[in-house]
Amino acid sequence: MKRFALVLALVALVASIAGAQDIKIGGVGPVTGEAATFGISTKNAMIMAIEEWNAKGGIFGGRKAKLIFEDDKGDPAEGATVYTKLIQQDNVVAIVGTVMSKVTLAGAPIAQAAGIPMISPTSTNEKVTLVGDYIFRACFIDPFQGTVGANFAYKDLKAKKAAAIFDIGNDYAKGLAENFKITFEKNAGKGSVVAYEGHPSGVTDFKAQLTKIIAAKPDVLYVSDYYNDVGLIAKQARELGFKGPMVGGDGWDSPELVKIGGTAVENGFFTNHYSPADKRPIVQDFVKKYTAKFGSEPDALAALGYDAMYIMLDAIKRAGSTKGTAIRDALVKANLDTVSGKVTFDANRNPIKSAVIIEMKDGKQVYKTTVSP
Numbered sequence: 001m002k003r004f005a006l007v008l009a010l011v012a013l014v015a016s017i018a019g020a021q022d023i024k025i026g027g028v029g030p031v032t033g034e035a036a037t038f039g040i041s042t043k044n045a046m047i048m049a050i051e052e053w054n055a056k057g058g059i060f061g062g063r064k065a066k067l068i069f070e071d072d073k074g075d076p077a078e079g080a081t082v083y084t085k086l087i088q089q090d091n092v093v094a095i096v097g098t099v100m101s102k103v104t105l106a107g108a109p110i111a112q113a114a115g116i117p118m119i120s121p122t123s124t125n126e127k128v129t130l131v132g133d134y135i136f137r138a139c140f141i142d143p144f145q146g147t148v149g150a151n152f153a154y155k156d157l158k159a160k161k162a163a164a165i166f167d168i169g170n171d172y173a174k175g176l177a178e179n180f181k182i183t184f185e186k187n188a189g190k191g192s193v194v195a196y197e198g199h200p201s202g203v204t205d206f207k208a209q210l211t212k213i214i215a216a217k218p219d220v221l222y223v224s225d226y227y228n229d230v231g232l233i234a235k236q237a238r239e240l241g242f243k244g245p246m247v248g249g250d251g252w253d254s255p256e257l258v259k260i261g262g263t264a265v266e267n268g269f270f271t272n273h274y275s276p277a278d279k280r281p282i283v284q285d286f287v288k289k290y291t292a293k294f295g296s297e298p299d300a301l302a303a304l305g306y307d308a309m310y311i312m313l314d315a316i317k318r319a320g321s322t323k324g325t326a327i328r329d330a331l332v333k334a335n336l337d338t339v340s341g342k343v344t345f346d347a348n349r350n351p352i353k354s355a356v357i358i359e360m361k362d363g364k365q366v367y368k369t370t371v372s373p
Contacts, residue, residue: 001036001255019086022066023059023322025050025312026086026116028097028107029305033074033221033227034202035255038099042305043069044294046096049309054321059317072098076106083107087114092169094118096308099301101172108135115324117315117331121308122250122273122301125171129349134328136349138308138340139250142172146179146224148355148371149247152269153180153220154187156357157245158371161194163218165209165233167225169201176224176249184222194218207240214242226251231260238264253300258363268360273300273357274340275367286339300340305339 004126027046029039058064068090070082079098087110088091095111095118098104104123111118112132119136120128126141153159162184166177181193194216197209209235221237223230223246230252237246245267252270276287276297286306290298298306315330316322336343341353348356357368 003105018059019249021063023063023316024066024068024090024092026083026090026092026095026097027067027069027309028072028079028086028095028103029069029080029099030074030103031071034228034251035074035100037227037256037299038122038301039074040073041299041301042097042099042308045290045298045305046309048293049306053313057204059313060320065159065313068092070097072100072103072107074103078104079103080110083110087116089113091107092116093324094230094312094316094327096305096312097120099123099174100170100217101128102170105131105171106129108132109155111135115329117324119127119308119312119331121304123172125175126350127171133349135326136311136331136345138304138311138338138343138351139273140353140355141350142175143179145249145355146176146181148271148357149176149222150180150183150247152271152357152371153222153245153247154184157220157269159184159245160188161192161216161218162188162220162222163195163197163213164222164224164350165197165199165206165213166195166223167201167229168198170225172251173224174198174250177222180222180224180247197223204232206236210237210240210242213237214240218244219252220244221246223248224251224281227254227257228260230268231257231262231265234261234264234268249302252360253358253365255296255299258360264362266359266362269368270358270360271355272305272358273284273353273355275358275365277367278356282337283339285330303339307340307343311336311343 029042031039054064072079101123108131164177167173195213248270319326319330343351359366360366
């Protein structure tokens with residue numbers, strides 16, 4: 001009987017030791033819903049990043065990372081639910097997520113309150129990291145992206161008058177549009193944004209807003225929405241007679257954009273975080289591995305998902321600990337070459353990095369230029 005009890009104790013001890021080997025990392029993204037392609041790209045890249053770290057021996061002390069990924073469906077309420085689950089039930093030590101700013105703003109306060117370090121791959125709304133000192137991001141923020149778009153429209157496209165259309169229920173879209181307007185009017189003068197039209201979330205008919213916009217005769221149209229709306233807006237704008245260039249943000253970055261918008265998205269330009277045409281070895285290695293593994297070229301969402309996971313795993317390794325405070329402090333000191341550029345963090349835990357301009361030409365994304373902060 002004693003021998004049997006000893007065996008049971010040894011089995012329990014081995015199981016405990018084995019279980020301790022895994023460091024649980026939460027992942028969050030919309031793999032269903034309005035931004036599903038974004039979530040799928042980031043999830044794929046997170047998986048690849050963790051597999052690479054584990055193949056090299058894990059994070060520290062032979063301990064490997066285990067990704068527990070949850071679908072937030074692009075919905076803030078669902079986001080809050082899965083953040084709570086990851087922290088309270090799964091006991092993750094950190095979270096990489098999520099994609100959409102409106103959902104991140106629902107999840108970030110939960111991570112902050114629990115002292116769980118979190119890095120969003122792609123949430124560009126400037127309010128995100130202001131939630132607290134455990135909240136970081138891997139992407140540039142809306143003021144920078146909106147500013148770059150406005151400067152490009154004014155200086156490169158030579159636009160003197162601009163218009164903007166945006167989703168009033170999307171913090172990301174509103175943030176870009178607001179900062180585009182501020183910067184464009186700073187360049188071209190007060191009132192040079194001749195139309196500024198919001199639309200409700202979930203609609204597919206934008207002709208009422210576009211009719212007002214086209215009547216104002218802008219030289220350029222800024223469309224800060226996600227790809228699914230952008231494709232429809234572009235088609236309807238062209239049908240109504242708008243022939244000028246359109247400019248937008250990284251929400252355009254999806255293979256679905258051309259499928260939805262067709263030739264209407266030609267003469268379109270958008271700010272982005274990386275280009276697969278970048279010749280840096282780290283970029284080309286990532287593109288090659290991702291394409292081989294998933295059968296398609298990685299978009300910027302994939303690049304940022306990969307970078308965000310690498311930044312988090314690197315911080316945990318340097319911390320040599322799974323304690324939230326230690327990981328947070330290591331993140332603050334990050335200095336890492338990533339696919340989307342060299343990353344260090346400013347005082348608000350936003351990365352200091354460059355942006356690229358992508359042109360839609362002949363149904364493809366073509367690298368235009370790089371803009372430094």
